[in-house]
Amino acid sequence: MIELVFDNIKKPINIGVVIRLACAAGSKLYFTGDSTNYKNRKALLSAVGYENCVNLTYEKEFIQLALKLKSEGKILVGTSPRAKKLYTEIDYTRPVVLVFGNEATGLSKANMDILDEEVMIPMPGNIESLNVVTSAAIVLYEGLRQRGFK
Numbered sequence: 001m002i003e004l005v006f007d008n009i010k011k012p013i014n015i016g017v018v019i020r021l022a023c024a025a026g027s028k029l030y031f032t033g034d035s036t037n038y039k040n041r042k043a044l045l046s047a048v049g050y051e052n053c054v055n056l057t058y059e060k061e062f063i064q065l066a067l068k069l070k071s072e073g074k075i076l077v078g079t080s081p082r083a084k085k086l087y088t089e090i091d092y093t094r095p096v097v098l099v100f101g102n103e104a105t106g107l108s109k110a111n112m113d114i115l116d117e118e119v120m121i122p123m124p125g126n127i128e129s130l131n132v133v134t135s136a137a138i139v140l141y142e143g144l145r146q147r148g149f150k
Contacts, residue, residue, distance in 0.1 A: 001026060002092065002143045003074070004136065007062045007111060008033035008102040016046025017133045023053040025140055032062040033102075066114045069097050075116045078107055079135050081128070083118035090117055092143030100132050 004027050006018055015036050022029040035058070036043060038051055059065040066076055077090065078099040099115060101107030106129075112118070121130065121138055130138075 001028060002140060002147075003028045003030070003069070003097040004140065005030045005032060005062070005065065005069075005076075005097055005099045006035060006101075006132070006136075007031075007099070007107060008105075009035045009100075009132065011103055012036050012040040012042035013046045014103060014131070014133050015040065015043040016048070016051075018136065019043075019047040019054055019056065020050050021133060021137055021140065022056070023050040025144060027140065028055045028057075030057050030059055030065060032059045032065055062111050063114060066099075066111070070114075070116075076114065077117040077119060077139070078112060078115045079121060079139060080106070080112065080118045081120055081123075083120040085117070085119050087119040087121050087139045088142055090119060092146045096143060098136065098139055098143070100136050103132050 004022055009015055009031060015038050019038060038056060044051060070076060074095045074097045076097050076099055099107065121135055
């Protein structure tokens with residue numbers, strides 16, 4: 001199972017869509033920091049009833065969660081436009097946790113520093129970044145593809 005961590009996600013619609021994504025992929029889901037509660041009315045509307053099909057945990061401190069996951073032998077992978085590797089260039093068959101940051105600011109420097117791998121999603125068009133859930137879906141489904149998911 002590929003696990004997902006979202007730090008300081010504020011938009012309720014993104015919370016709900018992340019829940020649907022995690023449910024579709026069979027992923028365990030963590031929200032950290034000051035992420036909006038998934039029981040927010042708008043989040044529940046965008047989750048479209050899937051809020052109960054995912055193993056979802058809130059953790060206040062990202063760093064503590066990251067250290068715990070690493071102690072379990074999991075590799076933490078995050079996205080960054082400055083990364084040297086493409087998201088397709090790493091091995092997702094290992095125990096992987098995908099980490100994503102706030103919609104506007106991404107992951108803090110301290111949170112980026114604890115990651116084991118940074119990957120980028122190429123964007124040949126004239127845009128700086130994708131929506132956080134879009135980025136998560138792209139990287140997650142590459143991981144599922146590598147694991148032979150059909």
